[in-house]
Amino acid sequence: MSDYSLIINGEKVAGAGSFDVINPATETVLAKAPDTSVEQLDQAVAAAKAAFPAWAATDNETRKQACLQLADLLEANIDDLAQLITQEQGRPLQAFGGQGAYFEVGGAAVWCRSNAELELPVEVLQDDDEVRAEVHRKPLGVVGSITPWNWPLLIAIWHVIPAIRAGNTVVIKPSSYTPLSTIKFVELAQSVLPAGVLNVVTGEGEIGSAMSTHPDISKIVFTGSSATGRKIMQSASVNLKRLTLELGGNDAGIILPDVDVKTMAPRIFASAFTNSGQTCAALKRLYVHESIHDELASELVAIAKSAKLGNGLEEGMDYGPVNNRDQLDKVISLAEDAKAQGAEFLVGGENHEGPGYFYPLTVVTNVKDGMRLVDEEPFGPILPIVKYSDIEEVIKLANDNENGLGGSVWSSDIEKATELAMRLESGTAWINNHAAIQPNVPFGGVKQSGFGVEFSTHGLEEYTSIQSVIINKG
The missing domain is CATH 3.40.309.10 (Aldehyde Dehydrogenase; Chain A, domain 2)
Structure with a gap:
C-alpha cells in the first residue's frame, strides 16, 4: 500500500494524519492519503502567496510553455495516472465508447494545450489626440480549487491550468474519495513550475471550509453539489472572494x-x-x-x-x-x-x-x-x-x-x-x-447549477480582474 504526501512550496510534506482511500470496485483500502491540518493549509496558502508576484510577472510565453510542458508530462505518465483513476474512482481504463481513465488523462493534456494557446490582449477602447484608454486583464492572486470525485484529474486540470496561465498561483484540494491522481499530477508539475505556484492539500470538509474563509485566497473555483456551493458562497463573502461555481445538474x-x-x-x-x-x-x-x-x-x-x-x-x-x-x-x-x-x-x-x-x-x-x-x-x-x-x-x-x-x-x-x-x-x-x-466553448450553469463559466477565453477571464488604464495626452 502506498502513502502519499502533501505538496507545499515544491516539497513533499507529511500530513497531520492520514485517511483511507477506498477502491470502489473492491471496497479495499487502496492507499493512505495525508490529512491536512488548518496550520498546513495556512502554510500552503502562504507559499502560493509568496510565489505569486514572481509568477504574475513572468512573460506570456513562459506561462504558455509551462502549460505545454504539463501536457507533455501528462502524456508521458498516462499509464500510471490512468491506473490511479480507475482504482480510486472506478471508471474502467477504456470504458464504453472509449471514455475511460485513459480518455480522462488524454483529455487533460488536450485542455492544457488549449489553454496554452489562449491570449488576453490589451483592449484599446479609445486612442485619439486627447486620451488613450486601455483595458488590462490582471491575475487575482491565490486561487483555491476544490474538486469532486467523478472526473478527478480532468476537473483538476480545468481549474488549475487557466489559473496559472493567467498568472495566478494555486492551492488545490481534491475530493477525499479520489485524491491520488491529483497528488500525482501536482508532484509531476513541480518539475515545470516554480516552488509555491501549485500546492496540494487533502482532507475532509474542514479544509474546504477553511479555504472558503481564508483571507489570502482571492478566488474559489468549485465543482460539486449545489448545497456545498451555497455554503462556499456564504463563507467566501467574508472577504468578497471571486467565485466560479459549477454545481449540480439534472x-x-x-x-x-x-x-x-x-x-x-x-x-x-x-x-x-x-x-x-x-x-x-x-x-x-x-x-x-x-x-x-x-x-x-x-x-x-x-x-x-x-x-x-x-x-x-x-x-x-x-x-x-x-x-x-x-x-x-x-x-x-x-x-x-x-x-x-x-x-x-x-x-x-x-x-x-x-x-x-x-x-x-x-x-x-x-x-x-x-x-x-x-x-x-x-x-x-x-x-x-x-x-x-x-x-x-x-x-x-x-x-x-x-x-x-x-x-x-x-x-x-x-x-x-x-x-x-x-x-x-x-x-x-x-x-x-x-x-x-x-475547450474552446464556454461551459457553466444557470439557476441552482451555479454561475461563472469555464473553458475558452471566457473561462480564462474569470481568473483575472480588469484594470482600466487611462492615459491623458494633453
Missing part, C-alpha cells in the same frame, strides 16, 4: 418524433450513462414522444444488456461501480421510491450482492415529473424515460427544475430543434448530442 433531453431511433439510440445512451451517469452534464431526464417511446426504450435496453459491468482494471469492461457508498445509497433510494410508485424497470434495478459499489445500468419507464427519480439528480447509472405528447408541455417540464446546467433536443429537423433548444433554461443546449464539452 439535464433534460427531449426526443422529437422524427428522430431516427436506431441511429440516435447509441448516442443517447452514451450521453446518459457516461461514467455510469456520474457526470454533472450527463443526460438525466429523457422526454420521448409517445410515437417512438417504446421503440427507443427497447433500443436503450438492448445496449444496456450488452454492456459489461465490473472492475475497471479487467479487460473489456464498459462500466465500473458507483464511486462511494453514500452515492450508491442515493441511487438505490431513488430506484426504490420509483418502484413504490409503479415505475416499470425495463432493465437493471437490482441491488448488487458482493464487494464493490456496483449498480446495474437501469432504464425506467412509466415515470413522470413529481417523482423523485425525475425531479432529483441521481448521479448514477439509472435513466428515467418520460413519455410526452405535447411539445409545449415538455418544454415547460424540462425547465421546471431548480437546476440549469445543460439540455438537449434531438431531431432530424436541425432548425426546429435549435429553436426549441434555445428555449431551455440551461447554460448549454445541445442539438442531437449531450454532455459533449470542448
